[in-house]
Amino acid sequence: MTDTSIRESKTVLITGASSGIGEATARHLASLGHQVMLGARRTDRLAALVQDINEAGGQADFRQLDVSVLEEMQAFAGAAHERFGRIDVLVNNAGVMPLSPLSMRRVEEWDRMIDVNLRGTLHGIAAVLPYMEERRSGQIVNIASSSAHRVDPTAAVYCATKFAVRALSEGLRQESEDLRVTVISPGFTSSELMGQGGAPEVMTEVRTAADQLAIPASAVAQAIAYAVDQPAHVDVNEVIVRPTAQR
Secondary structure: OOOOOOOOOOEEEEEOOOOHHHHHHHHHHHHOOOEEEEEEOOHHHHHHHHHHHHHOOOEEEEEEOOOOOHHHHHHHHHHHHHHHOOOOEEEEOOOOOOOOOHHHOOHHHHHHHHHHHHHHHHHHHHHHHHHHHHHOOEEEEEEOOHHHOOOOOOOHHHHHHHHHHHHHHHHHHHHOOOEEEEEEEEOOEOOOHHHOOOOHHHHHHHHHHHHHHOEOHHHHHHHHHHHHOOOOOOOOOEEEEOOOOOO
């Protein structure tokens, strides 16, 4: 299963790994010989995914995880370190996207986007930094969005969280000479992200556009692998991956 062309095998933690980009990334990185520790709330899916990877000759484990809870993120990182002996990469992938006009005042959904997309990313950074700082080595891959580069009606809060992810990623990059920090910004991608709340009419339009344009999650996984497999002195800071036809 291992691709001998990679420079070294790494331990990679992936949040939101039960579907979409997270699942595709887990499968792809494991196929390249990396060890993967997978976190999400849906443990039945994680268990099936880990079984698939291990039966194919890879190395994978999982733990239930809600990234909005700092203690769960810390326990996730601790379990990965105990299982594999090191933490080389964190892929902060967990995210939600319930879109609606601000005038609808769907405050609970705003809070959920802040909790998962932004606070969850910060929790991931806080949980793995001690391990990476001790080794003076590591990489944090934050999944933003093409919506981190533009603002669209009905997506103001979602865009705000993703703009913030880009900002904190750049701040982290500037603060450390030892860590590599990468932002991956996908456009329309096949995933379950568009089935989680939001104004029904808005989400229907988004799903229709995605059905016409979406790239497979594996395309984003390959971009993540590209950044992860660069030599230690090469830091791929930002990649935008979107359908050719997306405007």
